[in-house]
Amino acid sequence: MVIASGYLGWNPAEVRIGPSVMDADGAVRLDPGPGMHPRDCAPAASAVLVAAEGTGEDALLLLRARAPARTVARGRGILAAAADAAGTTGWYTVAHGLDGSAEVWTVDLDGGEPRRAWGGCAVDSPLVWMPDGRVAFHGTDGWIRVAGPGEGEPVRVAAGRSPAADGTGRLAYLRGRAVVVRGADGAEREWPLPRTLGRPTLARVLSWSPDGREVSWGRTAGLVGKRTDFFLLDVQTGRSRRVPQRYLAGLRLIAPSPEWR
Numbered sequence: 001m002v003i004a005s006g007y008l009g010w011n012p013a014e015v016r017i018g019p020s021v022m023d024a025d026g027a028v029r030l031d032p033g034p035g036m037h038p039r040d041c042a043p044a045a046s047a048v049l050v051a052a053e054g055t056g057e058d059a060l061l062l063l064r065a066r067a068p069a070r071t072v073a074r075g076r077g078i079l080a081a082a083a084d085a086a087g088t089t090g091w092y093t094v095a096h097g098l099d100g101s102a103e104v105w106t107v108d109l110d111g112g113e114p115r116r117a118w119g120g121c122a123v124d125s126p127l128v129w130m131p132d133g134r135v136a137f138h139g140t141d142g143w144i145r146v147a148g149p150g151e152g153e154p155v156r157v158a159a160g161r162s163p164a165a166d167g168t169g170r171l172a173y174l175r176g177r178a179v180v181v182r183g184a185d186g187a188e189r190e191w192p193l194p195r196t197l198g199r200p201t202l203a204r205v206l207s208w209s210p211d212g213r214e215v216s217w218g219r220t221a222g223l224v225g226k227r228t229d230f231f232l233l234d235v236q237t238g239r240s241r242r243v244p245q246r247y248l249a250g251l252r253l254i255a256p257s258p259e260w261r
Helices: none
Strands: 002-004 037-044 047-053 058-063 070-075 078-083 089-095 101-108 115-122 135-138 143-147 155-159 161-165 171-175 178-182 188-192 214-221 227-234 240-242 253-255
Touching: 047 078, 047 089, 058 078, 058 089, 070 089, 070 101, 115 143, 135 161, 155 171, 155 178, 178 214
Parallel strands: 037 078
Antiparallel strands: 037 047, 047 058, 058 070, 078 089, 089 101, 101 115, 135 143, 143 155, 161 171, 171 178, 178 188, 214 227, 227 240
């Protein structure tokens, strides 16, 4: 199990991607280039798709170990990235204004011009790729939406935030002090989360185990948010177990290895 204090993702070669884009031993493996700072990362088959902030212009980069970064899109306000499992299609958001409104674009990662998928939504989370080719996200209005190319504006599917998709079409997300699992048929199961000391604030840390049996989540706690509890929730029983048995400060995102270790 890999735990990081910033955005993190995995690719099949098990290269860990964090804010500084480093491998497990701390060596820089994927260099986004001078003046580029990663905002969001997503696995893209044998590569990693990175939304990077630049000086005057942002970029969507395709990175492979020990290879120069390849720019697949440019613009201002590129915030979030997602890719399909085959690593052929990328999604990214372009922010506009202070109200959180954003456009979502798609791009062929093997080459081609970016295409606008839709716009005008207040996107407040990373994009989550779903196996049916759509993406999910939560907005500033507290609703989770899904949409795909050619489908028009995103559709509201549930109240909640921090969605995570597995390989079968299920979504897990946070709603209040509970984790909700929504099946591909729209049926929901809601599991209350265990309380901790202080005033807990749920963090955006949901991810699925490879076998679809567990969801990982974390929560800051304590009077000033100095502690983070990290849990694995069994989606059949609703029971959460804390892993590891120590406290972590500043946890923002949890990403598992393919073996869920």
